[in-house]
Amino acid sequence: MSLRYALLGMLAYEPSSGYELKKMFEGELGEYAWHAPHTRIYPELARLADEGLIEVAEEGARGRRTYAATEAGRAELRRWLFTPLEEGRARNVHVLRLFLLSALEPEDTRRLLRSYADDSEHEADKLAAVAADLDAETPAGERPPFGRMAAEFGLRMHRARRDWARWALERMG
Amino acid sequence: MSLRYALLGMLAYEPSSGYELKKMFEGELGEYAWHAPHTRIYPELARLADEGLIEVAEEGARGRRTYAATEAGRAELRRWLFTPLEEGRARNVHVLRLFLLSALEPEDTRRLLRSYADDSEHEADKLAAVAADLDAETPAGERPPFGRMAAEFGLRMHRARRDWARWALERMG
DNA sequence: GTGGTCATGTAAGAAGTTACATGATTCT
DNA sequence: AGAATCATGTAACTTCTTACATGACCAC
Structure with missing residues (x-):
């Protein structure tokens, strides 16, 4: 729906x-x-x-x-x-993979965490560029374009994901 | 699949x-x-x-x-x-809503952003408790339980979402 | 014994994917 | 004239949702 x-x-x-x-x-x-x-x-x-x-x-x-x-x-x-979303019906392959990491051998888990950290950094950079472009195209005082807030959101999500992967790696030793 | x-x-x-x-x-x-x-x-x-x-x-x-x-x-x-995910096939209602915020009147957008910030704070607290419980149940040196890393991930995502909502509110004035 | 949870199933319909298809316009 | 893109569609198949269904075990 x-x-x-x-x-x-x-x-x-x-x-x-x-x-x-x-x-x-x-x-x-x-x-x-x-x-x-x-x-x-x-x-x-x-x-x-x-x-x-x-x-x-x-x-x-x-x-x-x-x-x-x-x-x-x-x-x-x-x-x-304005209707609250029903909870408990996620369908997010990225997060699913994080859950399933526990089922792998530690060395495999580390490899994936390292690639997640790198990918997220890369994605964050891409979105930072998108956000900067959108800002540059928008005259001061005008309504920000469709997706500007979402770009910022994606940027912050990727940075949080990168930091999480680093935390997980550190915690695994 | x-x-x-x-x-x-x-x-x-x-x-x-x-x-x-x-x-x-x-x-x-x-x-x-x-x-x-x-x-x-x-x-x-x-x-x-x-x-x-x-x-x-x-x-x-x-x-x-x-x-x-x-x-x-x-x-x-x-x-x-280890297979890279195909890009461009998201199906995430939460993020969809963020994109659609641009289509609302500014006052409605502000109301939603405020409730997002509050909800995320609440969810982050819930997950912090889950993570603390899991840690308490795990004897030192043992493999962390299924979902421990994911709980940390959720926690960090919710905090990032909260901060994003505050950023957006500030930016809107 | 009966109410709750355990444990699995069928079936109809809606939503989503993939392959195939077609004609109109624009650009070079 | 030919290639690329614009613009929409049909059909077969898979996946997902929702409603309905049934029997076994356990605790009180």
């Missing part, structure tokens, strides 16, 4: 076509938050439009349809964002 | 029945890493057994079957843990 809110949120931020939404899922959004292929996007857009949560704002070349969130859609998005 | 590795990893750590695995998914594992209901667990165990990655180690009362990872299973787990 989250896909619909991902779409609704993006359309509430700014009207887009299915194709543009697909491109966003291929960027940071899909890497850190939520991914969907176009074969899921288009049917879900049709359903959202059926339910009156979004509407076709413009039709362009090559059958392009630009959708925008309706007032009902914005209200529904807001309602969802 | 991750469910099978979750099961394989738990069984490589220690032999368990489907029912015990289900209980683990209801605890920290399911809350932070990976969740599955029993209706997915049992069929997947059957498939893993079919493929020779796990085997029935013991049959008990009430039809209970205790499974254990085979050598082939351990090798497959290890192979998977």
Whole structure:
């Protein structure tokens, strides 16, 4: 059920076509938050439009349809964002791997921890660059772009992960 | 495909029945890493057994079957843990919400950020207690229990999330 | 003996993946 | 004219969710 809110949120931020939404899922959004292929996007857009949560704002070349969130859609998005998430239903491969480290031989665990530390540092650097770019593109006083806060979040998560891996290595001796 | 590795990893750590695995998914594992209901667990165990990655180690009362990872299973787990994850396929509702904050009115965004900061602090406290308990139960020099590293990870993630929310609030003014 | 937990299962439907497909426009 | 990208779609299959179901054991 989250896909619909991902779409609704993006359309509430700014009207887009299915194709543009697909491109966003291929960027940071899909890497850190939520991914969907176009074969899921288009049917879900049709359903959202059926339910009156979004509407076709413009039709362009090559059958392009630009959708925008309706007032009902914005209200529904807001309602969802303020609803506490159900707990205990994680689906995070990265964290799963951390749990499973305990099942390996210590030397394997150390190898993985070292690569986690390195990867996280690398990812943090990438996101720091993304954040800096977004800041540079934003005139002072203007609304920060979609994803600026999330980029900062990813940056901090990766640094925390790096520090955790170092802590774990030290603790293992 | 991750469910099978979750099961394989738990069984490589220690032999368990489907029912015990289900209980683990209801605890920290399911809350932070990976969740599955029993209706997915049992069929997947059957498939893993079919493929020779796990085997029935013991049959008990009430039809209970205790499974254990085979050598082939351990090798497959290890192979998977050392395979780099495909990027760009996140499915994380929490992070999705952060992205969508940009679509709300500033006052709504502030309200959510404040509640994120509070929730994270609360969760971090909970995990700090879990970690302390696990440490207290572990005799010096012994292998730390399954999930100890993950508890530390969760703790650090929640603190980073709390700090991020405070940063975002400050930045919004 | 009966209420709770243990222990596993089936089945229908929704969501997600993967392969295949097609036509329109733009760029060079 | 041909290649690349834009833009959307169908269909088969797998995975996940939710509702329903059943019997065995244990404690009181």
